[in-house]
Amino acid sequence: LFRNRNTIKKNPDYITLGGLKPMFIFYKSDCYLWEVYFMVQKVILVGFMGMLPRGALTNVINVSVSIFMVTVLVKSRPSKTEEYNNANILSQTIILTTYMLAQYSRSIAADLDEDARQLMNTRQTLVLGSTQGLMAVYLIYISTVKLRVFWNQQREDIIKERKIRNEALKMASAAAKAEADKKQEQSIQNLEQAKKDLRTEENK
16 A cells, blocks of 8 residues: 555556555545554554453553544544544544443452442443444444435436437437438429429420
8 A cells, every 4th residue: 555655646546456445445545544554453452452461551552542543533534524534533432432431440340349340330331332322323324324315316317317318319310300301302302303304305
C-alpha cells in the first residue's frame, strides 16, 4: 500500500491494485492506511496483550491505545462517509468503555463481597450490552439508508435509460417515416415522369 501510495491518491480504482482495493477503497485517498492501523490495534489489544499477564500495565496500555484511536478518529475522520466515521468512533468508544469498566471492576472487586460483585458484573453486562445494541441499531440504520439511496439511484438510472431508449425509438421511427415518405414521393415523381415520357412517345 505504501509503495503504491501515489497511485492510490491519484486513482483509487486503479486496476493493478484490484487485490488491495478492499484495504483502502472505503477511506479517503490520504487515509489509505487506516485499515492497517485498525489491524495493528487488534494485534496489540488482542494478540500482544493477551500474551502478557493481566495487571495494571496491560490495562493502562489497553486504555491508552483505545483513547489514542478515538482521538485520532475524531480528528481525521478517515472514511469517505460521515455515517461510517461515526460508526468507527462509536465502536472505538465501546472498546474504550469496556476496558475502563474492566479496570474499574478490578480496582474495587477486592473490597466487595460475592453478592456485590455479582451485582456489579450484572450492571456492567447490561451497560456493555446496551452500547453494543446501540451500535448494532446504528449500523442497521445506516445500512438501510445506504440501501435506500442505492435503490433510488438505481431506479432513477433505469427511468433515465428507458426515457433515452424511448426517445431514440421515436427518433428512429420519425427517421424511418421520413425515409418512407421520401421514397413514396420519389416513386410518384418517377411514375409521373414515366407517364410524361409515354405521352411524348405517342405524340411522335
